[in-house]
Amino acid sequence: MLRRLIKRRAMFADMHQKDVPGGSFSIVYRKLDGSLSRKKRVGKSFKKVPGQSGFRTNIGHNHLLLLHDFDTNEDFNIHIDLIVEYNGMTVDHRV
Numbered sequence: 001m002l003r004r005l006i007k008r009r010a011m012f013a014d015m016h017q018k019d020v021p022g023g024s025f026s027i028v029y030r031k032l033d034g035s036l037s038r039k040k041r042v043g044k045s046f047k048k049v050p051g052q053s054g055f056r057t058n059i060g061h062n063h064l065l066l067l068h069d070f071d072t073n074e075d076f077n078i079h080i081d082l083i084v085e086y087n088g089m090t091v092d093h094r095v
Contacts, residue, residue, distance in 0.1 A: 006089040008080070014087070019044055026068055028085035031080045036084065041070040 006014075018025055026074045031037055044066040064077045083091050 002090040005092045006086055007092050008067070008083075011083070011086045011089075015044060018040050026085075027067070027078075027087075030082040030084055032079070032082075037070055039071075041065075042067045043070065045075045047075055049085055050086060 015025065017023075024043045026038070026040050027042055028036060028038045030032070045066040047066075063080050065080050065083075066075060066077055068075050081093060084094075085091060
């Protein structure tokens with residue numbers, strides 16, 4: 001069975017369309033330890049990262065994406081280069 005591909009730029013454009021509270025998508029990503037993680041209902045987080053500076057994650061500077069898992073009601077960071085699937089489509093990271 002052929003897997004549908006989505007370019008990384010198109011993935012971010014689709015995320016931007018869902019950039020409203022409650023807008024959700026599914027994602028599969030590789031953790032830094034090499035294991036795969038699947039989240040069925042996530043969206044972009046509108047909160048700030050806890051810590052001394054309270055910065056919002058900036059994709060352009062640190063390549064991290066701050067997401068919110070609606071099933072567990074928790075925020076988490078993922079490295080954008082480790083995203084494997086977006087809404088069931090394989091992410092193509094080539095430019």
